[in-house]
Amino acid sequence: MMYMAKETPFTALARAAGAKLTEYAGYLLPVWFxxxxxxxxxxxxxxxxxxxxxMGRLRFAGVGAGSxxxxxxxxxxxxxxxxxxxxxxxxxxxxxLLDDLLVYPLGGDYGLVVNAANAAADLKYLRxxxxxxxxxxxxxxxxxxxxxxxxxxVALLRDxxxxxTLPGTYRYARGQIGAIPVGISRTGYTGEDGFELYTTxxxxxxxxxxxxxxxxxxxxxxAGLAARDSLRFEAALPLYGHxxxxxxxxxxxxxxxxxxxxxxxxxxxxxxxxxxxxxxxGLRVLGRASARSGAxxxxxxxxxxxxxxxxxxxxLGENLALGYLPLETAPGERLVVDIRGRQxxxxxxxxxxxxxxxxxxx
Amino acid sequence: xxxxxxxxxxxxxxxxxxxxxxxxxxxxxQKELGDVVYVELPAVGAELKRGETFGTVESVKSVSDLYAPxxxxxxxxxxxxVDEPEILNRDPYGAGWLxxxxxxxPGELADLLDQASxxxxxxxx
Numbered sequence: 001m002m003y004m005a006k007e008t009p010f011t012a013l014a015r016a017a018g019a020k021l022t023e024y025a026g027y028l029l030p031v032w033f034x035x036x037x038x039x040x041x042x043x044x045x046x047x048x049x050x051x052x053x054x055m056g057r058l059r060f061a062g063v064g065a066g067s068x069x070x071x072x073x074x075x076x077x078x079x080x081x082x083x084x085x086x087x088x089x090x091x092x093x094x095x096x097l098l099d100d101l102l103v104y105p106l107g108g109d110y111g112l113v114v115n116a117a118n119a120a121a122d123l124k125y126l127r128x129x130x131x132x133x134x135x136x137x138x139x140x141x142x143x144x145x146x147x148x149x150x151x152x153x154v155a156l157l158r159d160x161x162x163x164x165t166l167p168g169t170y171r172y173a174r175g176q177i178g179a180i181p182v183g184i185s186r187t188g189y190t191g192e193d194g195f196e197l198y199t200t201x202x203x204x205x206x207x208x209x210x211x212x213x214x215x216x217x218x219x220x221x222x223a224g225l226a227a228r229d230s231l232r233f234e235a236a237l238p239l240y241g242h243x244x245x246x247x248x249x250x251x252x253x254x255x256x257x258x259x260x261x262x263x264x265x266x267x268x269x270x271x272x273x274x275x276x277x278x279x280x281x282g283l284r285v286l287g288r289a290s291a292r293s294g295a296x297x298x299x300x301x302x303x304x305x306x307x308x309x310x311x312x313x314x315x316l317g318e319n320l321a322l323g324y325l326p327l328e329t330a331p332g333e334r335l336v337v338d339i340r341g342r343q344x345x346x347x348x349x350x351x352x353x354x355x356x357x358x359x360x361x362x
Numbered sequence: 363x364x365x366x367x368x369x370x371x372x373x374x375x376x377x378x379x380x381x382x383x384x385x386x387x388x389x390x391x392q393k394e395l396g397d398v399v400y401v402e403l404p405a406v407g408a409e410l411k412r413g414e415t416f417g418t419v420e421s422v423k424s425v426s427d428l429y430a431p432x433x434x435x436x437x438x439x440x441x442x443x444v445d446e447p448e449i450l451n452r453d454p455y456g457a458g459w460l461x462x463x464x465x466x467x468p469g470e471l472a473d474l475l476d477q478a479s480x481x482x483x484x485x486x487x
Contacts (some may be wrong), residue, residue, distance in 0.1 A: 020393070020487075036422050037397040128487075226396060226423050288400050290420060312399045312422050340418070340425070 004329050008053035009144035009204035017222055025116035026092055027039055027054040030196070030224035035221040040230050040314045042221030043190055044360075047150035049211055049331035050223050052196065053161070053204070056119025057143050058126065060110040062134040069103065072129055074250065074265045075258040083172045085185055087258055089250055090114075090122060091267030095274055096246040098122065100157070100238065102187060104172055113145075113196075115240045144204025148211065149194035149231075152218040152358070157184070157195060159214050166195075178210045187227065191235025191354055234281065234313050236322060236352035241309045243280060243322060251276040252324060254351075278305065278324040281335070285319035289342045291337045297323055298336040298343070304329075307337065313353060320353050364481065367455075368471050369480035376463075380473060383462070384459040385431060387419065390484045392454045395421040398447040403404045403461060410463060417460070432470040434463030435438040463486050 005023040015021060019030035029051060032039055042048050060069065069077045075088040082105045090098040099118040104111035114122045120141065127136045144230040148157060164175040167186045174183050183198035199207050212220065238244050238253055249271060250256055265356060287289050296303050310321030321337070333348040367377045376383040392398065400420040410416045410430035417428040439461050443449050450458040458476035
């Protein structure tokens with residue numbers, strides 16, 4: 001049987017808009033429309049629209065839902081009636097990362113938005129652990145998700161949202177955009193202000209069209225996976241499969257502030273017994289070629305780490321990289337990276353590389 | 363054989379003229395790569411061997427090796443592309459030429475594809 005990638009609610013619209021499509025986590029998604037650099041800049045300077053429907057969307061319903069999540073997730077779980085969205089971590093019993101995700105309180109139920117590549121494994125694990133009275137459902141195929149990101153995102157959405165008060169940072173509200181019921185989350189993966197928008201699969205295309213209808217006024221650009229990666233990279237946001245994985249702990253990844261130490265959670269005891277020996281660091285490559293994922297990092301001829309993500313950073317005009325290095329490695333230190341067989345000098349620099357309050361207009 | 367452009371399956375082209383040829387990458391290749399940010403070329407005088415790597419093209423997203431479509435000695439490199447890599451995206455068959463070689467073995471041209479065959483295998487988008 002031939003494996004076919006699934007269309008998202010927006011694949012046909014993306015195709016019609018001239019996207020270069022690729023298969024990613026089993027879905028047909030745009031790599032780019034007008035080009036990675038143009039889209040990256042559009043998000044930093046104006047606003048970009050991304051299809052993020054590939055992310056897994058799971059619902060937990062029933063009286064024990066909150067307790068289940070408090071046992072299995074390592075971070076704070078918002079109370080059921082809260083409007084607070086929480087970035088959270090799913091750990092294995094050794095304290096290693098199974099996934100990073102967002103938790104949404106939905107007035108009794110909880111919603112989880114997880115990485116597409118981990119969705120099936122997360123669902124199985126959470127279902128297996130759930131007591132009988134907690135219903136765990138996969139709502140991914142029944143829903144659609146878009147990300148609207150950039151300094152003009154708020155103005156654009158206000159234009160569409162009428163009287164609706166838009167939620168503040170890491171808050172969630174339900175409202176109507178046009179006549180479309182939408183879940184509006186003030187979250188994102190680009191380092192810019194913006195929203196992630198959730199609606200039904202059937203309403204997705206209309207929401208896209210509505211956003212595009214007013215988008216011209218704000219310089220809206222359709223944006224794909226390539227720009228999504230270079231944007232999150234500049235903001236030093238970790239990507240599962242690169243900075244995060246089952247052998248990496250939150251302490252190594254710089255995510256300790258998201259741990260709810262005060263209560264038990266899967267992996268808590270292991271983390272206490274497992275102090276980190278490495279930490280995530282930033283690197284500036286001093287030559288013209290970029291260090292890419294997997295490149296080995298040397299100090300005094302000894303291999304001391306590997307690049308987890310690396311590329312030419314569009315906003316900053318430098319070749320940058322992320323990697324796990326010994327804890328004592330500090331900004332200013334000079335190291336060497338093997339780039340396709342050549343030893344290239346690099347300098348350790350602090351992360352994030354891009355901070356919108358500091359670097360806007362670069 | 364004449365002076366028609368010939369293509370390799372690794373997405374390089376060569377435009378022969380007399381005993382020399384301009385070498386570059388195809389439109390198909392530049393579309394796959396995306397926005398080119400860096401090109402690494404051999405030095406003038408370098409000897410290229412058919413099928414072996416002779417440089418790299420780097421976009422934000424990825425790095426690709428350049429494979430010599432024919433054997434020959436590099437007699438010129440396109441400094442404009444080194445200074446402004448985006449030329450490769452804009453004009454891969456004209457201003458985006460990469461190196462000029464003195465062709466060592468003209469018979470190798472016959473092993474490459476003509477434009478129709480290349481485009482049949484790698485249809486223009």
